[in-house]
Amino acid sequence: MAAASQARRLRPQLEIVALERGHWTSYSACGIPYLVAGDVDEIDQLVARSPQELRSRFRIDVRLQQEAVGIDVDRRVVEVRDHGHDRTYPLAFDQLMIGTGARPLRPDLPGIGSDHVRGVQTLEDAAALLEAAKRSRCERVVVVGGGYIGLEMAEAFHRWGAQVTLVEGSDAVMRTLDPDMSTHIVDAMRDLGIEVRLAEPVKAFEAGSVVTGSGRLPADLVVLGLGVTPNAELAGDAGVTLGARGAIEVDARQRTSVDGVWAAGDCADTWHRVTRRRVHIALGTVANKTARVAGVNIGGGYARFPGVVGTAITKICGTEVARSGLTEHEAQMAGFEYATATIETTTTAGYFPSAEKMRIKMLAERGTGRVLGAQIVGGAGSAKRIDTVATALTAEMDVAEVLELDLAYAPPFSSVWDPVQAVARKLAPVL
Amino acid sequence: MAAASQARRLRPQLEIVALERGHWTSYSACGIPYLVAGDVDEIDQLVARSPQELRSRFRIDVRLQQEAVGIDVDRRVVEVRDHGHDRTYPLAFDQLMIGTGARPLRPDLPGIGSDHVRGVQTLEDAAALLEAAKRSRCERVVVVGGGYIGLEMAEAFHRWGAQVTLVEGSDAVMRTLDPDMSTHIVDAMRDLGIEVRLAEPVKAFEAGSVVTGSGRLPADLVVLGLGVTPNAELAGDAGVTLGARGAIEVDARQRTSVDGVWAAGDCADTWHRVTRRRVHIALGTVANKTARVAGVNIGGGYARFPGVVGTAITKICGTEVARSGLTEHEAQMAGFEYATATIETTTTAGYFPSAEKMRIKMLAERGTGRVLGAQIVGGAGSAKRIDTVATALTAEMDVAEVLELDLAYAPPFSSVWDPVQAVARKLAPVL
Numbered sequence: 040m041a042a043a044s045q046a047r048r049l050r051p052q053l054e055i056v057a058l059e060r061g062h063w064t065s066y067s068a069c070g071i072p073y074l075v076a077g078d079v080d081e082i083d084q085l086v087a088r089s090p091q092e093l094r095s096r097f098r099i100d101v102r103l104q105q106e107a108v109g110i111d112v113d114r115r116v117v118e119v120r121d122h123g124h125d126r127t128y129p130l131a132f133d134q135l136m137i138g139t140g141a142r143p144l145r146p147d148l149p150g151i152g153s154d155h156v157r158g159v160q161t162l163e164d165a166a167a168l169l170e171a172a173k174r175s176r177c178e179r180v181v182v183v184g185g186g187y188i189g190l191e192m193a194e195a196f197h198r199w200g201a202q203v204t205l206v207e208g209s210d211a212v213m214r215t216l217d218p219d220m221s222t223h224i225v226d227a228m229r230d231l232g233i234e235v236r237l238a239e240p241v242k243a244f245e246a247g248s249v250v251t252g253s254g255r256l257p258a259d260l261v262v263l264g265l266g267v268t269p270n271a272e273l274a275g276d277a278g279v280t281l282g283a284r285g286a287i288e289v290d291a292r293q294r295t296s297v298d299g300v301w302a303a304g305d306c307a308d309t310w311h312r313v314t315r316r317r318v319h320i321a322l323g324t325v326a327n328k329t330a331r332v333a334g335v336n337i338g339g340g341y342a343r344f345p346g347v348v349g350t351a352i353t354k355i356c357g358t359e360v361a362r363s364g365l366t367e368h369e370a371q372m373a374g375f376e377y378a379t380a381t382i383e384t385t386t387t388a389g390y391f392p393s394a395e396k397m398r399i400k401m402l403a404e405r406g407t408g409r410v411l412g413a414q415i416v417g418g419a420g421s422a423k424r425i426d427t428v429a430t431a432l433t434a435e436m437d438v439a440e441v442l443e444l445d446l447a448y449a450p451p452f453s454s455v456w457d458p459v460q461a462v463a464r465k466l467a468p469v470l
Numbered sequence: 471m472a473a474a475s476q477a478r479r480l481r482p483q484l485e486i487v488a489l490e491r492g493h494w495t496s497y498s499a500c501g502i503p504y505l506v507a508g509d510v511d512e513i514d515q516l517v518a519r520s521p522q523e524l525r526s527r528f529r530i531d532v533r534l535q536q537e538a539v540g541i542d543v544d545r546r547v548v549e550v551r552d553h554g555h556d557r558t559y560p561l562a563f564d565q566l567m568i569g570t571g572a573r574p575l576r577p578d579l580p581g582i583g584s585d586h587v588r589g590v591q592t593l594e595d596a597a598a599l600l601e602a603a604k605r606s607r608c609e610r611v612v613v614v615g616g617g618y619i620g621l622e623m624a625e626a627f628h629r630w631g632a633q634v635t636l637v638e639g640s641d642a643v644m645r646t647l648d649p650d651m652s653t654h655i656v657d658a659m660r661d662l663g664i665e666v667r668l669a670e671p672v673k674a675f676e677a678g679s680v681v682t683g684s685g686r687l688p689a690d691l692v693v694l695g696l697g698v699t700p701n702a703e704l705a706g707d708a709g710v711t712l713g714a715r716g717a718i719e720v721d722a723r724q725r726t727s728v729d730g731v732w733a734a735g736d737c738a739d740t741w742h743r744v745t746r747r748r749v750h751i752a753l754g755t756v757a758n759k760t761a762r763v764a765g766v767n768i769g770g771g772y773a774r775f776p777g778v779v780g781t782a783i784t785k786i787c788g789t790e791v792a793r794s795g796l797t798e799h800e801a802q803m804a805g806f807e808y809a810t811a812t813i814e815t816t817t818t819a820g821y822f823p824s825a826e827k828m829r830i831k832m833l834a835e836r837g838t839g840r841v842l843g844a845q846i847v848g849g850a851g852s853a854k855r856i857d858t859v860a861t862a863l864t865a866e867m868d869v870a871e872v873l874e875l876d877l878a879y880a881p882p883f884s885s886v887w888d889p890v891q892a893v894a895r896k897l898a899p900v901l
Binding site (some may be wrong): 069070073085323349430436445451 | 515
């Protein structure tokens with residue numbers, strides 16, 4: 040919808056048809072955990088633009104419950120399944136924008152198809168989760184997988200009132216952080232009363248329980264938090280080239296390998312500015328930006344997406360978490376030699392009454408001193424500082440340049456050396 | 471002290487003597503309003519390093535109540551007034567670091583020398599203010615001048631329990647912001663019950679009152695908030711060249727015009743990276759960074775200070791305020807042609823329960839699209855975003871580059887387009 044509305048702005052005469060398998064458009068999937076937790080009252084609050092608004096204000100022919108089930112790129116036709124009327128019809132196009140998103144990974148285990156095993160991606164998923172939670176007693180929830188959504192859903196159901204267990208097959212949650220940082224998230228979850236079971240792979244799902252290597256965990260509801268995989272099969276079957284992790288390969292203008300066929304959002308791959316490799320990053324920020332670029336280009340304008348630096352943020356059980364650039368593992372995979380420094384400091388001046396603890400870790404390349412990444416775990420006001428790192432990564436700054444940035448200081452906001460600079464100051468001599 | 475301890479790290483054998491007119495070392499002057507407001511309980515909490523610690527840990531010969539009253543740069547001698555023992559003695563040096571700071575501006579008006587008219591710069595000032603506040607009834611406080619310290623002290627005394635009036639000669643407070651932004655600060659102060667009188671120049675100070683163009687304002691205590699002027703007379707009298715606004719002129723290594731004489735902090739001028747002019751900016755961040763650079767160089771290392779981009783932040787009556795780069799007035803003075811955009815948005819996703827209003831204004835150069843500055847006024851979580859702008863200014867990014875930054879998004883922290891990007895998005899077509 041971001042691409043469609045952008046194209047509409049540039050080309051008022053364009054005929055735009057949008058196919059949506061479900062019932063909602065332009066919504067914040069990232070808001071689903073807060074809906075479950077009760078922070079947000081109604082599903083409709085997560086909808087930025089309703090189908091009605093898109094139709095009347097943007098003159099987009101939004102067709103709900105209509106699913107693209109085939110693409111013929113030579114004949115320029117999409118085969119559409121109209122679930123509402125139980126029919127299939129062909130839809131011709133000049134330009135095709137694919138924004139099919141991603142879906143939760145469902146491991147190939149016994150019982151994975153059970154009704155009480157739920158993914159979290161669409162508002163349909165959210166509605167089903169809320170319904171399942173109300174219908175059953177839902178006293179015990181097991182979250183399988185310690186990714187962002189897994190952790191957010193664990194907290195959401197805990198706040199909703201359930202007894203929550205998080206089961207993670209590896210020995211750390213949130214594998215997008217280094218283990219020495221993510222361990223503090225586990226502490227925060229356990230402090231709140233969520234049971235976190237690490238290095239415990241799930242073997243099967245049964246009625247009323249999850250079977251792991253250690254035994255049976257009672258579960259009225261199972262939530263999958265194992266990450267997502269791109270919905271790229273439709274494009275792949277049509278002969279569109281797939282790239283990183285099976286996502287649709289696109290160039291900086293969001294063009295696919297097929298002329299006049301574009302892709303953006305969670306179904307497409309993208310460019311990592313630090314590793315200079317193609318990656319698949321399923322985040323709302325990337326989806327919105329790449330969709331805008333696709334829409335500008337489809338509308339006859341010119342836009343290029345310069346890529347990501349790997350920024351992400353969340354808040355788990357009162358602990359803020361953020362990362363940008365590369366973790367140690369990612370730096371190793373990309374072939375960088377690097378040094379790291381970690382500091383524990385406070386979110387405000389140390390003497391300020393609202394000071395909370397925060398930890399920040401920074402990586403920089405040996406030789407050049409170029410900043411490669413940072414991770415933050417801490418109290419209120421700590422994590423959004425990652426934006427400074429993201430901007431410095433984009434500008435390819437080195438540690439010395441970060442040290443001398445003119446960052447904002449007043450006692451309610453920071454120490455006189457902002458934590459981002461304080462860790463750079465510790466890292467500089469190590470390099 | 472920052473320069474001295476840095477030099478000590480690099481040269482363990484160096485003999486370092488530090489002269490301090492007052493009783494305290496290495497303290498946070500920025501913390502004084504929070505001491506008066508009661509956020510901070512004890513003066514000593516604002517002290518980062520005591521004279522004892524500097525003596526024992528850093529082996530710096532700290533001499534309290536000893537004031538440099540003359541410098542002979544040819545004979546390499548400082549004349550020292552020992553207030554404690556009422557004597558004067560000569561002190562020889564090889565290298566001299568001048569860190570005499572700044573002092574509150576005291577307008578040349580009748581009664582300015584009265585005991586109840588107070589500046590706020592040193593911990594001595596803080597102690598005197600607290601003492602005066604306790605001694606008198608201190609029911610009515612008049613703050614003269616709407617700069618950062620003036621506004622912070624107005625709030626501090628309001629929270630302390632006094633009836634506070636702020637008197638400002640011009641038609642806006644905080645002249646470091648554009649009036650269309652600073653007006654929201656005035657609203658926040660008035661909402662809290664602080665009387666703000668604009669365009670009302672002070673004529674005289676009398677016992678128990680402040681005389682303005684409109685009449686007499688009762689005042690048990692008068693606090694000066696008119697800004698500061700560098701303590702550069704000592705250096706100027708010694709023949710050291712003075713620069714911007716009478717501050718000591720230094721180069722990027724913090725060298726003055728006299729060989730072996732260095733200056734840093736509020737007494738020195740500095741380089742503005744956006745205007746490419748020398749400026750005087752009396753802020754703790756600049757003081758700490760320039761002192762570190764001076765200390766590295768005095769210690770035999772090599773460091774250059776690349777300059778500032780004009781970042782500042784504060785919190786007034788629950789409203790966060792920040793700026794970086796140039797205001798409209800500053801851009802005009804520097805000869806830039808520019809366009810501006812302002813948006814009102816929320817600190818978190820709009821549907822999130824803790825969403826607070828925030829307003830952000832951005833300036834960019836016509837033709838190049840280069841970002842020239844931004845200002846933020848808003849609720850909790852809004853102002854520290856200025857660091858993104860400060861980093862982008864340092865990297866000389868244009869509006870399109872800011873638009874595509876990989877900034878962090880999750881519903882508790884931001885909209886999917888961070889406010890910094892949302893305003894860039896509005897500004898781009900205006901350019």
